Amino acid sequence: MIFGPTPLAEARGAVLAHTVRLNRRVLKKGTVLEAADIAALQEDGHASVVAARLESGDVPENEAADRVARALLGPLLTRSRASTGRVNLFAETAGLLVVDAEAVNRLNRIDESITLATLAPYLPVRAREMVATIKIIPFAVPGGVLDVAESLAQQARPLLSLHPFQPLxxxxxxxxxxxxxxxxxxxxxxxxxxxxxxxxxxxxxxxxxxxxxxxxxxxxxxxxxxxxxxxxxxxxxxxxxxxxxxxxxxxxxxxxxxxxxxxxxxxxxxxxxxxxxxxxxxxxxxxxxxxxxxxxxxxxxxxxxxxxxxxxxxxxxxxxLLKEIDTRPLPRAEAANAPVPAQAPRRARRVAALVLAAGRSRRMAPLNKLLVPDNESVPMVARVVDNVLGSHARPVVVVTGHERERVEAALAGRPVLFAHAEDYAEGLSASLKAGLAALPPGLDGVVVCLGDMPLVAGPLIDRLIAAFDPEEGRAIAMPTFRGKQGNPMLWSLEFLPEMMGITGDVGARHLVGKHADRVVEVEVADDAVLKDFDTADALRKAPGFSTVA
Structure with a gap:
C-alpha cells in the first residue's frame, strides 16, 4: 500500500485518509475516490489529497475485517457489517464466553495491521452483548498476512466460544x-x-x-x-x-x-x-x-x-483478588462494612430513547395517525413504544403534544416517561427539544425515534447501540438500507447544545453533514428504517395494518 500526498490526477480509486470539507459537501475519511469526488476537490481548489493507494495483493480494510470475522464466527455468535475496517461480534444468547487467550495473542502478533480485542475469558455475557471486535488498522492488509490470520482463526480449538447457561x-x-x-x-x-x-x-x-x-x-x-x-x-x-x-x-x-x-x-x-x-x-x-x-x-x-x-x-x-486491597488489613467484620474504592467497571453505553409523538397528523386528518389501531387493535404509537422497549435503550421518554391525554392513555401501563411539548405546533424541533430536556443525567447518548415508524424493531435499535462509540469516532449511529439513510438515529450527548438550538419544523439530520466524520452507518436488511406513514392508504399497505379504515 502506498500512503501519502497524492496528486488528484492519480487519486481515482485511492482511499481518502482524512475527512475533507468542501463548500457543498463533505468527503469522509475512507471514501474511495471516484471521478465526481476528484472533480469536486478540483473545483474547491485542491491539487492533491492524502490518500492510500492499494498495490497488487492488498486486501481493502472492510474485506479483510469481513474475512477474519467469518473465520472467527462460531455457534451462538453473530456479527455486524464491516465498516471502517471493523466488525463486531455479539452473543446470540446469555452464556459464558470462553477465550483462547494465547491464540488471540498469536493472532495479534501476526502483523500490526490486524487486531482482535475480546472480553476477558470466562466472562458471563447477556444476549446481544458485544464480545469481541476486529479492527484492521490501515486501509488495506497484504493478502499473505490475511491468509495467515484466517488460518489461525480457523484452528480446531475455537478462539472464541459461547456456552449458553442451562436451566439447571x-x-x-x-x-x-x-x-x-x-x-x-x-x-x-x-x-x-x-x-x-x-x-x-x-x-x-x-x-x-x-x-x-x-x-x-x-x-x-x-x-x-x-x-x-x-x-x-x-x-x-x-x-x-x-x-x-x-x-x-x-x-x-x-x-x-x-x-x-x-x-x-x-x-x-x-x-x-x-x-x-x-x-x-x-x-x-x-x-x-x-x-x-x-x-x-x-x-x-x-x-x-x-x-x-x-x-x-x-x-x-x-x-x-476480588476484594479491594486496602480493606485486607482490616478485621473481617470491619472490612465487610468498609466503603468500596472507586473502580472503572465494564458497562454498556447508557443510551436513552425518545419517541416523538406530538405531531398533529394533518395529512391523515381527521384521524390522529398515532392512535390508529393495527390488526390487533394496538394503536400505532403503542406498537412503536413496544418496539423501543424491546431494545436495551433506557429510559424511554415519550414526547406528547397534540391530543396529549389520548396518547398517554394509549400507553397506559408501559414503563415510559412522558415529556409534554407545550409548543408542539411550532414543529418537529419543539418536540425534539422537549424530549432532550427531559433526559436524566449520566447518559452517553439518545436514540431519536419517530412515532409513525411502527416497523422499526428493538433488535435494530440494539444494532445502533452496539455500533455507537464516541471515543472511537462513532458518535452518530445512522441506519441505512441499500445506501439510503433512515431513522431512528442515535446521537452522542456531545451534540446536545447544537440540537437544543434547532428551530422550525426540522429535526437534527442536518447536523449529520456538519459532523460527517463522526457518523457510523449501520446497513440493515430491510427498509423499515425508511418507512413512516402519513396517509391511511400508505398505512393500510404496512404489515399488520390491513384493517385501517
Missing part, C-alpha cells in the same frame, strides 16, 4: 448450630437463589439439618431424588478441612472430594466434590453475601456445561 435445578443444604441466627440462614437462601436465577436456574426448596455429617448426607440424598443437578452445602461453621462436616457429608452420601480451597478472595474456603457425576460443593462463608466471590466463578462454569477440575480452580489466581 440446584439443591441447597443449610446446616444449623445452637444460637445460629435465623436472619443469617434467610440471607444465605436469598443470596443463593439470586445467583441461581441469574444463571437461568431454579433453586429447589432448601433442606435444613444439624451441623453433622450424617444429616447432611441424608439431606443431599433427598435433594438428588428431587432432581437436583448441582448440590450446595452452606455450613453453619466455615469448612476448614476436606474432612470437615460438609465434605464428610458428601463422602457419606457416596461422593468424593476433588479439591479444597481456591486462589480467589473472597471465596478461598470452597470445597469441590461430586456424587455420581453431580457436582457437590461446600460453600465458603462469603457465599451468604450477594457480592462477587469465588463461588460465582464456579457456578458460572457449571451452568455453562463446563467441567470444573482442580487444575481449573488452581488457574483462577490471576484476577482472583
Amino acid at each position: 435445578k440446584v439443591g441447597l443444604v443449610l446446616t444449623e448450630l445452637p444460637g445460629f441466627k435465623e436472619k443469617v440462614m434467610e440471607g444465605a437462601v436469598e443470596a443463593t437463589r439470586d445467583r441461581v436465577e441469574a444463571l437461568c436456574g431454579t433453586l429447589l426448596p432448601p433442606e435444613r439439618c444439624r451441623h453433622e455429617a450424617s444429616p447432611v448426607s441424608d439431606a443431599l440424598t433427598r435433594l438428588r431424588r428431587a432432581g437436583a443437578q448441582i448440590l450446595l452445602v452452606a455450613g453453619a461453621s466455615a469448612v476448614v478441612d476436606r474432612r470437615d462436616v460438609g465434605p464428610a457429608g458428601i463422602v457419606r452420601a457416596g461422593g468424593a472430594i476433588d479439591h479444597f480451597g481456591m486462589p480467589v478472595d473472597p471465596g478461598n474456603l470452597i470445597c469441590l466434590g461430586h456424587i455420581d457425576g453431580t457436582p457437590a460443593l461446600v460453600l465458603p462463608g462469603c457465599a451468604r453475601s450477594p457480592k462477587l466471590n469465588g463461588i460465582d466463578w464456579v457456578l458460572q462454569r457449571l451452568f455453562a456445561g463446563l467441567a470444573v477440575r482442580p487444575a481449573d480452580v488452581m488457574g483462577m489466581g490471576v484476577g482472583g
Whole structure:
C-alpha cells in the first residue's frame, strides 16, 4: 500500500485518509475516490489529497475485517457489517464466553495491521452483548498476512466460544448450630437463589439439618431424588478441612472430594466434590453475601456445561483478588462494612430513547395517525413504544403534544416517561427539544425515534447501540438500507447544545453533514428504517395494518 500526498490526477480509486470539507459537501475519511469526488476537490481548489493507494495483493480494510470475522464466527455468535475496517461480534444468547487467550495473542502478533480485542475469558455475557471486535488498522492488509490470520482463526480449538447457561435445578443444604441466627440462614437462601436465577436456574426448596455429617448426607440424598443437578452445602461453621462436616457429608452420601480451597478472595474456603457425576460443593462463608466471590466463578462454569477440575480452580489466581486491597488489613467484620474504592467497571453505553409523538397528523386528518389501531387493535404509537422497549435503550421518554391525554392513555401501563411539548405546533424541533430536556443525567447518548415508524424493531435499535462509540469516532449511529439513510438515529450527548438550538419544523439530520466524520452507518436488511406513514392508504399497505379504515 502506498500512503501519502497524492496528486488528484492519480487519486481515482485511492482511499481518502482524512475527512475533507468542501463548500457543498463533505468527503469522509475512507471514501474511495471516484471521478465526481476528484472533480469536486478540483473545483474547491485542491491539487492533491492524502490518500492510500492499494498495490497488487492488498486486501481493502472492510474485506479483510469481513474475512477474519467469518473465520472467527462460531455457534451462538453473530456479527455486524464491516465498516471502517471493523466488525463486531455479539452473543446470540446469555452464556459464558470462553477465550483462547494465547491464540488471540498469536493472532495479534501476526502483523500490526490486524487486531482482535475480546472480553476477558470466562466472562458471563447477556444476549446481544458485544464480545469481541476486529479492527484492521490501515486501509488495506497484504493478502499473505490475511491468509495467515484466517488460518489461525480457523484452528480446531475455537478462539472464541459461547456456552449458553442451562436451566439447571440446584439443591441447597443449610446446616444449623445452637444460637445460629435465623436472619443469617434467610440471607444465605436469598443470596443463593439470586445467583441461581441469574444463571437461568431454579433453586429447589432448601433442606435444613444439624451441623453433622450424617444429616447432611441424608439431606443431599433427598435433594438428588428431587432432581437436583448441582448440590450446595452452606455450613453453619466455615469448612476448614476436606474432612470437615460438609465434605464428610458428601463422602457419606457416596461422593468424593476433588479439591479444597481456591486462589480467589473472597471465596478461598470452597470445597469441590461430586456424587455420581453431580457436582457437590461446600460453600465458603462469603457465599451468604450477594457480592462477587469465588463461588460465582464456579457456578458460572457449571451452568455453562463446563467441567470444573482442580487444575481449573488452581488457574483462577490471576484476577482472583476480588476484594479491594486496602480493606485486607482490616478485621473481617470491619472490612465487610468498609466503603468500596472507586473502580472503572465494564458497562454498556447508557443510551436513552425518545419517541416523538406530538405531531398533529394533518395529512391523515381527521384521524390522529398515532392512535390508529393495527390488526390487533394496538394503536400505532403503542406498537412503536413496544418496539423501543424491546431494545436495551433506557429510559424511554415519550414526547406528547397534540391530543396529549389520548396518547398517554394509549400507553397506559408501559414503563415510559412522558415529556409534554407545550409548543408542539411550532414543529418537529419543539418536540425534539422537549424530549432532550427531559433526559436524566449520566447518559452517553439518545436514540431519536419517530412515532409513525411502527416497523422499526428493538433488535435494530440494539444494532445502533452496539455500533455507537464516541471515543472511537462513532458518535452518530445512522441506519441505512441499500445506501439510503433512515431513522431512528442515535446521537452522542456531545451534540446536545447544537440540537437544543434547532428551530422550525426540522429535526437534527442536518447536523449529520456538519459532523460527517463522526457518523457510523449501520446497513440493515430491510427498509423499515425508511418507512413512516402519513396517509391511511400508505398505512393500510404496512404489515399488520390491513384493517385501517
